[in-house]
Amino acid sequence: MIPVFDGHNDFLQRLVAAGRDAAQLWRQGDGTGHLDLPRLQAGGMVGGFFAIWIPSPSGLNDDAAVHMMENPPFALPLPAQITSDAALPHAFAQASALLALQRTGTLQVVRDAEQLRTCLAEGKIAAILHMEGAEAIPDMDALHLWYGAGLRSLGPVWSRPTRYGHGVPFAYPAGPDTGAGLTEAGHALVAECNALGIMLDLSHLNEAGFNDVARLSDAPLVASHSAVHAICPSSRNLTDRQLRQIADSGGLVGLNFASSFLRPDGRRLPLDDLGVMIRHLDHLLGILGEDGVALGSDFDGALMPRDLADAAGLPNLIAAMQTAGYGPDLIRKIACDNWVNVLERSWKG
Numbered sequence: 048m049i050p051v052f053d054g055h056n057d058f059l060q061r062l063v064a065a066g067r068d069a070a071q072l073w074r075q076g077d078g079t080g081h082l083d084l085p086r087l088q089a090g091g092m093v094g095g096f097f098a099i100w101i102p103s104p105s106g107l108n109d110d111a112a113v114h115m116m117e118n119p120p121f122a123l124p125l126p127a128q129i130t131s132d133a134a135l136p137h138a139f140a141q142a143s144a145l146l147a148l149q150r151t152g153t154l155q156v157v158r159d160a161e162q163l164r165t166c167l168a169e170g171k172i173a174a175i176l177h178m179e180g181a182e183a184i185p186d187m188d189a190l191h192l193w194y195g196a197g198l199r200s201l202g203p204v205w206s207r208p209t210r211y212g213h214g215v216p217f218a219y220p221a222g223p224d225t226g227a228g229l230t231e232a233g234h235a236l237v238a239e240c241n242a243l244g245i246m247l248d249l250s251h252l253n254e255a256g257f258n259d260v261a262r263l264s265d266a267p268l269v270a271s272h273s274a275v276h277a278i279c280p281s282s283r284n285l286t287d288r289q290l291r292q293i294a295d296s297g298g299l300v301g302l303n304f305a306s307s308f309l310r311p312d313g314r315r316l317p318l319d320d321l322g323v324m325i326r327h328l329d330h331l332l333g334i335l336g337e338d339g340v341a342l343g344s345d346f347d348g349a350l351m352p353r354d355l356a357d358a359a360g361l362p363n364l365i366a367a368m369q370t371a372g373y374g375p376d377l378i379r380k381i382a383c384d385n386w387v388n389v390l391e392r393s394w395k396g
Contacts, residue, residue: 049375050167051361052383053095054301054343055177055250055272058082059141060100061347062148073148081346081357084153087172090361093383094157094166094173096200096271099141100348101134101182103127103207116307116315122218126207131185138183142196145176156197160391167387175390177248177271180205180214187239194243199394200271202248203229203236204256206283211236212256219313221282223289228255229263237263244395249273249293250303250343251283261292266393268298272343274308275330278323281308290334299389300331301343306350318352321367328368328381337377341385 061080065072076083103126115121148154154172157163166173177200184190184201204214211233213226229237237260240247249257249270261268270293276284285293285300293300303309306318309327318324331340344351346358354363368378 048091048362049365049378050093050383051091051342051365052093052167052173052386053346053358054341054386055096055098055179055303055348056082056344056346057098057100057179057348058346059097059144060102062144063140069144069147070151073151074153081344081351083358084172086357086359089359090357091365092172092358092361093170094163094175095344096175096177097145098177098179098348099138099183100179100205101129101137103129103205113315116217116219119219119313122221123216125214125216128208128210129182131182131189134182138178142176145174146197148174158197158199160387160394163387163390175199178202179248179251180207181209181211181236184236185210187235190236190239190243190245194245198245199390200246200248201236201240202251202271203233203260204253205251212259213253214251215253215282218282219307220280222276222280222286223254223257223282223284225253225282226255228253229259233259234263241265242395244393246390246393254286254289257289257292261296264296266296267389268293268296269389269393270298270300270343272301272303272305272345274303274305275327278327278330279308279311279313281313283308287334290331294335294339297339297389297392298335299339299341299385300335301341301386302327302331304342304344304346304349304351304355306352308349309352315350317350321352321354321364322371324352324355324364325367325371329371337380338385338388340381341389342382
């Protein structure tokens with residue numbers, strides 16, 4: 048089975064919600080969501096980025112939002128900024144839940160490339176602590192504290208503003224050019240992440256902020272869970288110009304599995320044909336090359352394709368790549384090796 052290293056999941060929210068049953072949820076599953084240890088093992092998933100994400104109080108009824116996203120065109124309002132005081136309890140709970148999984152002996156939170164490669168060689172799930180939106184980082188001292196706790200990947204924004212920059216709203220059809228660039232604090236964040244070796248994640252960042260990171264950062268540009276705007280013109284997807292900038296930096300894009308970012312019609316309905324994912328991969332490969340394309344599922348955070356309903360379905364995507372004529376070396380790069388290589392070039396030590 049070809050190993051899969053995944054660029055993004057939101058499993059930690061389910062883990063926190065499980066409370067005292069969290070270890071059992073991990074070890075056995077509960078029949079819900081997309082991830083647990085048995086399904087990771089069944090799908091050949093050897094590790095990935097485990098995201099801390101802060102829920103956003105919504106001014107739009109969830110059912111109404113889903114209805115709009117199922118019936119484009121739509122443009123959801125951008126949620127309001129969240130204070131660090133409101134964000135910290137959620138962030139601490141999710142980070143603590145991941146560290147508790149480490150104590151089960153089945154998973155290792157990796158902090159450098161040597162740990163990552165050792166973990167993969169020993170067959171233990173390799174977890175990278177990621178933060179999707181920097182609300183829980185009020186200043187650079189806090190960034191150093193989170194680095195000490197194991198943070199190795201950071202998205203300055205989710206799809207809302209932070210003190211560092213501005214996220215794209217969920218809209219279709221729409222582009223990512225939706226507002227101002229990074230703030231002065233955002234410039235400092237980029238510099239400090241570069242100095243520490245924290246990978247910066249461009250997914251969810253608007254175009255002006257993307258441009259600022261591309262100008263300021265000395266690390267490879269990375270979008271952990273995004274798709275191709277030329278195929279699905281969602282505000283969350285990357286334009287060809289952005290893809291070329293990532294390619295020029297020696298960076299990487301992890302293909303998002305979210306059906307609404309894959310389907311050309313932008314509808315939030317399950318994708319029926321994994322061939323559409325191959326179209327996205329072909330497009331990414333054409334611009335980024337064989338070393339710049341990976342996977343970023345968004346498991347437990349999005350609506351999955353029918354034939355990729357959870358982590359156990361990953362062999363179906365591998366089979367679709369094989370059917371499309373991808374050779375074993377290329378599939379191995381996309382599924383696993385490209386993530387390991389870009390992390391080696393992004394981290395310090």
